[in-house]
Amino acid sequence: MTSNERRVLVHPNKQALAASVAARFITKVIDVIADFGDAHVVLTGGSIGIGTLAAVNDSPTRDTVDWSKVHFWWGDERFxxxxxxxxxxxxxxxxxxxxLDVPAGNIHAFAASDEVGSLEEGVAAYTAELARFSPDGGQWPRFDITFLGVGPDGHIxxxxxxxxxxxxxxxxVISVRNSPKPPPERxxxxxPVINSSERVWLVLAGADKASxxxxxxxxxxxxxxxxxGAKGRRRTVFFIDQDAAAEVPEELIAETY
Structure with missing residues (x-):
């Protein structure tokens, strides 16, 4: 698999999918920390996104990671x-x-509706937080892995x-009003921030995602x-289950990564 090439890894079911992504995540985070001294990861929500995090927690190799060196961010949040x-x-x-033994300062959550007075304040707060951890002159950190879910409508x-x-x-960072998927404010x-990540991992399951x-x-x-439009600087991988694979071109399906 060459740089910037998209590949699809198909798993037999949601459980196998979550476990496989969790194992790869643990291994890659260890490698990133060895290379850079820390790691910056962008998380997603949704049933399979959260299921993957639960699989990380259940993994027997979970504690091989020095979690004090991992920063957690989010791609989006419900306001x-x-x-x-x-x-x-x-x-x-x-x-x-x-x-996990993660310092509170390593968890970078979007502001909640009872923490700031408006969506605009939430945008300003997260924009500032991104800049605080960015390289000199940058607007956001070096993201090593960005997880994305994909909606039935293709949203990320x-x-x-x-x-x-x-x-x-x-x-x-943007505010979203009148989201087609509830809740309406996000x-x-x-x-550009998503695609600045070294690796974009799209994790999706279910026949409703196939189209x-x-x-x-x-x-x-x-x-x-x-x-x-989601594309990592080094790698873009779609981790999917068999139900989501119905319309994937055969030549894009990879057996290894």
Missing amino acids: VPKADGERNELQAREALLDH ASLFPEREGIRVTDVP LSLTR ALGLALAGAQYTDVPAA
């Missing part, structure tokens, strides 16, 4: 109260983060088809199918 069960942050904490993070957010390139990274995945891999416009 709801801090304790709301719909928050990606809360789900990630329950599945994994609360079980909270960047939806035919909406303005997927087109934004001049700022790292905060999201923009596509969007097929379109993304067939070269659809990213404004129509946002997943088509």
Whole structure:
């Protein structure tokens, strides 16, 4: 697999998918820490995204990682109260983060609706947090792995088809109102930030994702199918289950990575 090439890894079911991604994640984080001294990871929500984090927690190799050197970020967040069960942050904490020895300062969550007065304040706060950990002159950190889920409509993070957010390139964080998927108000990274990551790992399962995945891999416009516009600097991998694989071109399916 050459640099910047997209590949698809198919797993027999959701459980095997989550376990496989978890194992690869642990191995890669160890490698990144060895190379750079720390690692910056962008998390996603959704059932398979959170299921992958739970699989990391259940892995017998979980504690081979020095988690004090890992920074956790999010690709998007629902603008709801801090304790709301719909928050990606809360789900990630329950599945994994609360079980790790991670310094509080390494967990970079989007502001909740009961922490700031408006979506605009949430945008400003996360923009500042990204800049605080960026290389000199940058707007965001060196992201090593960015996890993305993919919706049945092809959306990634909270960047939806035919909406303005997927087109934004001049700022790292946007507010989303009237989201086609509830809840209506959200905060999201923009596509340039996502695509600055060394590795973009799209993890998706279910027959309802097959059409969007097929379109993304067939070269659809990213404004129509946002997943088509996700591309890591070094690697872009679609980790999927068999149910999501129905419309994947055979030549893109890889047995190894």
